[in-house]
Structures are given as C-alpha cells and as structure tokens.
Amino acid sequence: MKIVAALSTLVVLSFAAGAYSASPPNKEAYNISNAESYNAHFGNMDPNKDGKVNWQEFKAYFPKADEKSFSAIDSNKDGAIDHDEWHDFKAAYDLKHKD
Ligand SMILES: [Ca+2]
C-alpha cells in the first residue's frame, strides 16, 4: 500500500508541477504600464484573420503602442501575438473583453 500511496503522491506532484509551468505570466512578468489601453478584441486587431497579430497589425490598431509591450505579450517570441498569448495578457490585467 505504501508504494501505491507514494505513486499517487508522485502523480499529484507532477500534475501540480505541470499546472504551475503552464500558468500564464502575471502583471509583473509583462510590466506594461498602460495595459488597459490595449483592451481590444483579438479579431479586431487581426484584419487578415491568420490568427496572428504581428507588430505591423498591432501598431496599426494601437498607433501609440510601443514595441516593448508588443514583445512582452508575444511570450513565445515568434514575432506575433496569437490568441492564447492575447488571452493570457488580458487575464493578467483583468481586461474586460475576454477574447
Ligand atoms: Ca494577422
């Protein structure tokens, strides 16, 4: 029985570790001072509907945007913000539009 208990503890721990590493960045990680000015629907920022908002699209939608904020939201650093990254950003700042 001890082995079973140890195994289930291990399973719980690895699940917790997995959930932790998958948790989105928080406000401190983004460090964007004017985050509320980026409160928009993802689809509105992505006019060509390829599911990615690149810097040109971002800048066109937010003329005052700075590239530092853009790359902070682009958490996997592939040069574009995808829907998940946008959602994580808005969740971190509790912005109103949920998509
Ligand atoms: Ca696009």
Ligand SMILES: [Ca+2]
């Ligand atoms: Ca990205």
